[in-house]
Amino acid sequence: MNMRQRVPEIFLGLGFVGIMSTLYLGMNWAPSVSINAFESPAAQRIFYWHVPAAWSAFIAFGVLFIGSALWFFKRSPIGWRLHVAGAEAGLACGLMTVWSGCVWGAAEWGTPWDWTDVRLNTFGLLTLLALFLVLGRQSQPDGVETRDTFSTFGLYGFVLVPLTYIATRIWQIRHPGPVIAAGDDSGTLQSSMALVLLIGALSFTIFIIGHMMISMRITHLEQRLEQAQKALDGGN
């Protein structure tokens, strides 16, 4: 295997090391938040996991959208592979975000989930959409009907991304507002906190890029295997 073929594994390895470093720095090095500002200041450190995971989930949902559009409008096989990779990465990152959010919510709000908070629910639905796409694809024979249907969900589901983004600006109920690019001084972070967050975002991004590259390779191999099986069956 040459160096070019190893790129996904290198990305995964680098991303993993970066995520572990983020966790270490977030838990041990980053300063604590004011005890007056939070009910549970220690739990706030999960933020260094939660925010990068959410960031990378949005990247994955973006890839899902692009892949869905490429398949639906251009019938591009690479588009379908991007769709599959985006859904899998979106599910992984979405679950990490939801899980860490629930842990923080339980400590800070006294409840892990609020069914009346728009951001929690739209992000939760995005994660469920990714779960639906991953499980659904496994339950169906590969074909144009399957790909068209799931691509449609990928296309329409992306509407939730901007909705989730603006949710805390329009209907803030429980979820905190933006800490980055808030457009005012309310979200200003200490530089050491911002540095850990940046390392986390970069690490998660590199990790899911590696994940998606491997996923695309696996989907491609699955398709080749299916073609070979069909050839053995005597079909076209």
Place this chain on the structure above:
Amino acid sequence: MAESLLSLVDLEVRRGMSTVLTGFNLEVASKDVVVLHGKNGSGKSTVIESCARLLPLEKGVIRHHGSLIVDSEGRRNLAKYPFGLTLQSNALLGDETIENHLSTVCSLSNMKTDLLPILEAYGLGHRRHDRIGQLSGGQARKVAVIAGLLPAMLSSQPRLVFLDEPDAGLDKSALSALISDIGQLREAGHAFLIASHHSQIMECATRLHDLEGETKQPQPTVSSWKAIGVHEKKGMLSTRVGQRYLRSTRAGIARNGLTALLVLGTLLALLDPVTESRTLLFGFVLAAPFAAGLVGDPVVYLMREQRAVDWWRAHANRLPSADLSSPVIGFILASLGAILFLNEVNWTLSFLGAGILWSTLICVRFIELSTLRLARPNAVFIKLLIPILILPWALIVEYAATL
């Protein structure tokens, strides 16, 4: 030259990972009986289902009577003139009686007729009031075939009839009746597109098509069919049929109603009405209509049987549904909940309950129907997306508590 009733131009259709049809062209004129034959998987059913606007086109266009029905741009128009359709699956609901089902087919053509002579010709006269679920496989197939022929039988104007393997399961006498009907209806100007390998069906074709080329086959002149339909326009057909399905099956009570009552019972077992907050109590009252809605439209559930949904999608843009009865049930459930949890009837909550059940049912139906094109729509975990409906429900409960 005879009027062109069906036109397929440069058709390309994919199914699974294969392109089943490429550059396929076909014109079917009045008095044509085109029989598609050829090996399994060659695309016979694909042609018929495309003509019935059940499959999207990669390329090309399909027209009925000169009007666009479906094209590769995604347009999917309702046929101006009713057409007959018999799919490979019978598309029948077991709880319908034969007469009810065939009357619905007549209503789709805005016609009515005395069905007894037709049923007797197929040996089903004595069974007209029986439920389809009580029939044998062959008898049910006869009903499906008659349903396919009816739009042509009723009309004096040329109609299109699509029959996919109509001979499957038919006995000798029913097959003779079918062949005789095809001949007479052809003479009356109607046109047929039939997929079949059966030698007797192939013999009655004016054109035999193997999806690569066709051979013409002259047919002797036979007596012409006399149209038997009487014009009768009935509005809100889908709604009426949906209500009839609900009445005959009790599916609404069995699925949605029981779920709602179970939710009410469970909440009642857990709750001390004196100590709880107003928001929580209102939430309990509105939980039952919400749960009933989450179960989904019982009519759509019924119509998943034997591709009945597909048959309806071919003929109408609006499927039969439980839209009419759902607000009533929601109203009753919310009123019952209010009596149980609040010891009073709260009209605001009752109307909210009606709205919640109706809108939840519509949303769940939309989500469920969006996966119908899949090979295994029941295996697809579509209900994973339904939790998003909790958000609006919770907001309504909070709003109601502030009133």
